[in-house]
Amino acid sequence: MTTTRIKAEPAKYNLSMLPSLNKEKDILGYEMLNEEVSEKEYKTAIVATIPDEYKKAKFSNLFEGAQTGLLRTINEVESFKLGFYFTGAPGAGKTYAGWSVYKLLNFSTIPCYMIDCDTLLDNIQNANFNRPSLFTLEDVENYKGFLIIDDLGARGETAWTNNVIRRIISRRFDWHRKTGFTSNLSIKEISEKFDDRIASRIAGFCDIYTFMSNDKRI
Numbered sequence: 001m002t003t004t005r006i007k008a009e010p011a012k013y014n015l016s017m018l019p020s021l022n023k024e025k026d027i028l029g030y031e032m033l034n035e036e037v038s039e040k041e042y043k044t045a046i047v048a049t050i051p052d053e054y055k056k057a058k059f060s061n062l063f064e065g066a067q068t069g070l071l072r073t074i075n076e077v078e079s080f081k082l083g084f085y086f087t088g089a090p091g092a093g094k095t096y097a098g099w100s101v102y103k104l105l106n107f108s109t110i111p112c113y114m115i116d117c118d119t120l121l122d123n124i125q126n127a128n129f130n131r132p133s134l135f136t137l138e139d140v141e142n143y144k145g146f147l148i149i150d151d152l153g154a155r156g157e158t159a160w161t162n163n164v165i166r167r168i169i170s171r172r173f174d175w176h177r178k179t180g181f182t183s184n185l186s187i188k189e190i191s192e193k194f195d196d197r198i199a200s201r202i203a204g205f206c207d208i209y210t211f212m213s214n215d216k217r218i
C-alpha cells in the first residue's frame, strides 16, 4: 500500500475538537467544550458519538484499493478528488466504511462529521421553520471539516430535497470542502431519482467506490 501521511496530532486534546456542525449546540454540552483532556479521554469521547453498530469500525478492515484512494483524498494529494461516493447493495459495508473514515480523521484531530441524509434534511427543515435543530443549511454548506452524508437517496425525492442536496453539493465542492457519501444508488440512478446536475457534481468531484460484498448482516 502507498505510504500514508496524516497530519500530526497536537500535544493537547480538547473537547472543542469534537465533531459538530454547530459548536454551540454540541451534543456533549457546551460547558464541556474548553476542558483539556487526555488522548484516551478524547478518543473515548469521539467513539461515544458513533452508533453502537459501528463503534468498532476499523479503516484497516476496508479493501486495500479503498484505503489507498481515501488516504490520497484525505491527505489532499494533488489531482485527487475532493470526496468519495460509496455505492453498493444493502449490507455491503458502506456505512461501516464511512464511520471508519470518521474515526481515522477525528482520531488524527482532522474534523469530520457524519450524519445520515434523512436526519440532515430533517434538521435543515426544522431550522427553516424555526423549530429546534442542530444546524442550518448554511452550517452544512460552510462546515470546513470532512462531511460524510450516509444513505443519500434513501428518502423519496421532492423539489425541496433536490434543491437542498444540490445546494449542499455545489456550495461545498465550489469551496473545495471535502465531502463523502454512501448510497444504495449508482450515479445513473442518482441522476434518474434526483437530477442530472446532482449526479454530475458527484461523479465529477468524488472517487466512486463500488462495494461488492454480499450482505454482511446475514
Ligand SMILES: Nc1ncnc2c1ncn2[C@@H]1O[C@H](COP(=O)(O)OP(=O)(O)OP(=O)(O)O)[C@@H](O)[C@H]1O
Residues within 6 Å of the ligand: 053, 054, 061, 062, 088, 089, 090, 091, 092, 093, 094, 095, 096, 097, 151, 182, 183, 184, 211, 216, 217
Ligand atoms: N469491513 C468490515 N468488517 C467488519 N464488519 C463489517 C465490515 N463492513 C461491514 N461490516 C458489518 O456489516 C454490517 C453491514 O454493514 P453496513 O451497515 O456498513 O452496510 P451498508 O452497505 O451501509 O448497508 P445499507 O445499504 O443497508 O445501509 C454491519 O453490522 C457492519 O458492522
Ligand SMILES: [Mg+2]
Residues within 6 Å of the ligand: 094, 095, 096, 150, 151, 182
Ligand atoms: Mg448503510
